Every structure is written in structure tokens, then in C-alpha cells.
Amino acid sequence: MKRKSRKDHFVRALMIREPATFRPQRRAYTRLSARFFHLVDAIAQAHEPTPTQLAALERSYNSTGDFLSECPEFSGLLVQVHSHGSRRLGTIVRPRDGSREGFDIDLIARLAPSARYKYGGDQGPALLLDHLHRALSRYARAHGLRLHRWERCATLEYAEGMCADIAPVIDAPLLSGPHGDTHGLIPDRELRLFNSTNPRGYAKRFDLAAAISPNFPTAEIIAKAMDSARRADVAPLPDAEEVFDRLLCRLVQLLKLHRNVAFGSVKEQDLAPTSVFLTTLAAMAYAVEAPMPHASPLELLLDIVERMPLQFERRRLPGGAEEWVLPNPSAPTDNLAESMNDPLRQGAFFAWHGRLLEDIKRILDAIENHEGLDVLLKAVKIAFGSRGFTAVQQMEMGRQESSRRAGRTILLASSAVIPVNVAARPHTFFGA
Known part of the structure; x- marks a missing residue:
């Protein structure tokens, strides 16, 4: 059987x-x-x-933000490009795709409330996403990067396997509700509408x-x-x-x-x-x-x-x-x-x-x-x-070696004062 x-x-x-x-x-x-x-x-x-990878992520999305702020598509409308999700919350881990060493980050391209006039109507969500993709296409070509287009965002593949999902959000503050001042609207091309979102408010709640x-x-x-x-x-x-x-x-x-x-x-x-x-x-x-x-x-x-x-x-x-x-x-x-x-x-x-x-x-x-x-x-x-197996294995092997060195040091120091017989304590790895 x-x-x-x-x-x-x-x-x-x-x-x-x-x-x-x-x-x-x-x-x-x-x-x-x-x-x-x-x-x-x-x-x-x-x-x-690693700190080096984090620094590379910061440089990459700051460069992207600077580029978008000067694009004619968003002239006078782009307020900020900021990270959100796991990078902002401090819960970032490697992506499920084990074929690459890079990390994924989520970015928001914040637009001023006045952008609602430019991107109103049934075609507004698609137009906003089209403008984002058009601008990022020029950036990707200039830096030799790959760009993927989705229904609510675009993804840039940076060097060393790093990826950034960039979504446009129009500031739309609410008069009521927790963290209503950071509320926004995110476009959905398929549904042809804007959905309620609040990544900055979510981060504050967390x-x-x-x-x-x-x-x-x-x-x-x-x-x-x-x-x-x-x-x-x-x-x-x-x-x-x-x-x-x-x-x-x-x-x-x-x-x-x-x-x-x-x-x-x-x-x-x-x-x-x-x-x-x-x-x-x-x-x-x-x-x-x-x-x-x-x-x-x-x-x-x-x-x-x-x-x-x-x-x-x-x-x-x-x-x-x-x-x-x-x-x-x-x-x-x-x-x-x-x-x-x-x-x-x-x-x-x-x-x-x-x-x-x-x-x-x-x-x-x-x-x-x-x-x-x-x-x-x-x-x-x-x-x-x-990867978890290797991390714990290296940690435990290092602890064993440190314990052995400390045991030898204590034994030598003790023997210099008075002869003693020290029975070796069996290693239990994680103690009692």
C-alpha cells in the first residue's frame, strides 16, 4: 500500500x-x-x-519617483512616491518565487485631489493606468528594465531580481472615519472604477x-x-x-x-x-x-x-x-x-x-x-x-563552537589557580 x-x-x-x-x-x-x-x-x-539590498531598493524607487515627478503625464499632480506594505510595516520577507534573490516592494504614486478632475468618468481609471504605464515605459527603456502591466498597477524589474509594484492613488480625504485624512482612490481598469484604499492609514493602524x-x-x-x-x-x-x-x-x-x-x-x-x-x-x-x-x-x-x-x-x-x-x-x-x-x-x-x-x-x-x-x-x-534549515544549522553550529571555546577558557583559567577535575557537561543545544 x-x-x-x-x-x-x-x-x-x-x-x-x-x-x-x-x-x-x-x-x-x-x-x-x-x-x-x-x-x-x-x-x-x-x-x-541585507542593508546593501535595502539601500539598493531605496535608490531604485527614489530614482523612479524623481522620474515620475518630471513626467508630463503627471505635471503638477504627483505629490509623492512612497513605499507601503511589508517594507513599510517591517515585515518584509523573500518572495515565494525561489528562482531569484531579489525582494518585492510595493510603491504608491500619490496624486493630488485635483487629479480626480483629469481622470473622472468611466474611462478615467484606464486613462490613469495608461499614463502610468506610458511614463514607466520610458523609464524602463532608459535603464534597461522590464515592465509588466496589470489591472491596478505596473511592475518594474530592477537589477538583481528586485521588483516594485507601482500603483497610482489619488488623494481623497474623508471627513469621518479613522485616518480619513490619508484616504485615497485606486483605479481598476477591468471594473472601470476607482476603489477605496488607504495604505498610509493601514500602516498607522498596524x-x-x-x-x-x-x-x-x-x-x-x-x-x-x-x-x-x-x-x-x-x-x-x-x-x-x-x-x-x-x-x-x-x-x-x-x-x-x-x-x-x-x-x-x-x-x-x-x-x-x-x-x-x-x-x-x-x-x-x-x-x-x-x-x-x-x-x-x-x-x-x-x-x-x-x-x-x-x-x-x-x-x-x-x-x-x-x-x-x-x-x-x-x-x-x-x-x-x-x-x-x-x-x-x-x-x-x-x-x-x-x-x-x-x-x-x-x-x-x-x-x-x-x-x-x-x-x-x-x-x-x-x-x-x-533557507530556514540552513540559518538554524549555522546558528547552532556557531553556538556549539562558542560553548566549546568558553569551556576551554574557563578550564584553563581555573587550572591556573587550583587543580580541578571538571566533568564535561553534555550539550543539549537548547538547554533546559
Whole structure:
């Protein structure tokens, strides 16, 4: 009988329509939290752009913005070109397309409110997109770049595999609603209309959620224990304050990286949940859970992940189908779950969510039960792919070598004072 693969089980689970009921056993151990977040840091950093790559991204889109500001198509109308999405939020990771080393960024070409007069009527959205494409075509030819045209934006392929999605947005402030001053309109060629959007308002909402301080009643004990773990293990572990400050951003990166591995490269029928859907669910769940008392950062993270499927509305439609609704609080009529309104995608989300919890549990078991580096690396590779595997492997090998050097130094220093017999302590990689 042919043994079914993990992928087969995942495909069969696509028809699951309820949130996963699996609930990993709670671990309030501070040391386990420190180790887990150290591991997450290593994995996330391996998928982040280097300072050199970030500088190249900044130069590229600043150059593009300067060019657009001087184009006759937008004479006197272009206010600003700015980044949004993961680059702005601090949650950027490598793209799902593993064939290139570059990163993707999202840019907004902001136009003044007066642009609504130039691009009004049924043909206005298409005309605005035509003007953007015409201007960017000249830029692409001048710099030897490739340009792709879409229904709501255009994509420039810069050097070294970097890509920028550039969308035009007309400022359209609202008199009411949160962050209404940054509200705008984005064109849709196919629908021949402008949709409500607010990328700057969305970023502000995310920042407000991320700024909420987690409620750890034993925070002082946690910090001391984590500092103790850092000293005991020689190799640097994340400082407690650093873990708390960037917890939401790291969680979003964790979700996106796991999604990328679970769904693989982009296919013709892509069932993966969108980044904005996952980011919004994580931010909303964090805003609810962070003020509540939690014994450790790890317990908080698990509660946030488990709460995510409860953060959007599921409306039953005639015939048994569902419509998912996740309103953008800064942009009326913008449903951030709109792309999820397909039965296969909805089933895939719940299947992925269950797999995420299982994979986290497998990693925690390997850490807590001292199952060895090979077991831990296998669990990391299943959850976060080859790059995550390599990052943790290099980190652990470096920690082992640092521990050996420190052990030799301590032994030599001790023997210079008084002869002692020191029994070698067996290495448990992640400690008790």
C-alpha cells in the first residue's frame, strides 16, 4: 500500500471548513520562549534583505519617483512616491518565487485631489493606468528594465531580481472615519472604477497595534531568566526587551514564511492566503491578546495564532457557500478578505492554519525534549524550508563552537589557580 505524503494530507484537508481544533499544550517556561524566539530571529533574518539590498531598493524607487515627478503625464499632480506594505510595516520577507534573490516592494504614486478632475468618468481609471504605464515605459527603456502591466498597477524589474509594484492613488480625504485624512482612490481598469484604499492609514493602524505592550505579570522574572539564558549559552540570545518590541512584526514574518513553504511557488491556481489578509488577522489578534496577562511571549504567540480565524466574519450564502468579510477600518467598502471568497481558498486557509500549529508544536517538542539538532533541523525544514534549515544549522553550529571555546577558557583559567577535575557537561543545544 502506497504511503500518503504530507502534501497528500494537506490537499485532502482543503475541504475542511472549520478552524483547526488542535491546541498545542501550553508552555509557560521562559527559557523555552527565549530559545524559540532566538530560532525565529535566525529564520526571519535569513529571509530579510541585507542593508546593501535595502539601500539598493531605496535608490531604485527614489530614482523612479524623481522620474515620475518630471513626467508630463503627471505635471503638477504627483505629490509623492512612497513605499507601503511589508517594507513599510517591517515585515518584509523573500518572495515565494525561489528562482531569484531579489525582494518585492510595493510603491504608491500619490496624486493630488485635483487629479480626480483629469481622470473622472468611466474611462478615467484606464486613462490613469495608461499614463502610468506610458511614463514607466520610458523609464524602463532608459535603464534597461522590464515592465509588466496589470489591472491596478505596473511592475518594474530592477537589477538583481528586485521588483516594485507601482500603483497610482489619488488623494481623497474623508471627513469621518479613522485616518480619513490619508484616504485615497485606486483605479481598476477591468471594473472601470476607482476603489477605496488607504495604505498610509493601514500602516498607522498596524503601528498602533504593534505599539501595544504585552502584559507579562512576571516580566521582570522573564527578563532576568532570558538574560541568564543568554549568559549561560555564551552565544547571544535576543534581549527580552527586543523580543517584546518586535513581537508582532516577527509573528507576521513567521506566518508569511510558513505560508510560502506550505503552498510552494506561485502556481496557476494559487490557493495561498494573501499577505494583507494574514497581516491584518495577526494585528487584530495581537491587539486583543497583548493586553491580557500571559505567562510568556511564547504563550502570547500561540494565543494570537489560535485567535486569527475568529477575526473575520463568515456569512453563509444561499447554496451553502460562504462570504468572508474583513473590513479595512481606514477605507470604507474595502474588504481585505475579498480574495479569500473561493471555497478551495477558504478550505486551504483552515488546512494551513492547522498545519502551522502542528509545525510549531513539533519544533517546541524538539527544543523542550532535547531531541537533538538533527530532529530540530528536520522540524524547521518542514515548517520553514531549506533557507530556514540552513540559518538554524549555522546558528547552532556557531553556538556549539562558542560553548566549546568558553569551556576551554574557563578550564584553563581555573587550572591556573587550583587543580580541578571538571566533568564535561553534555550539550543539549537548547538547554533546559
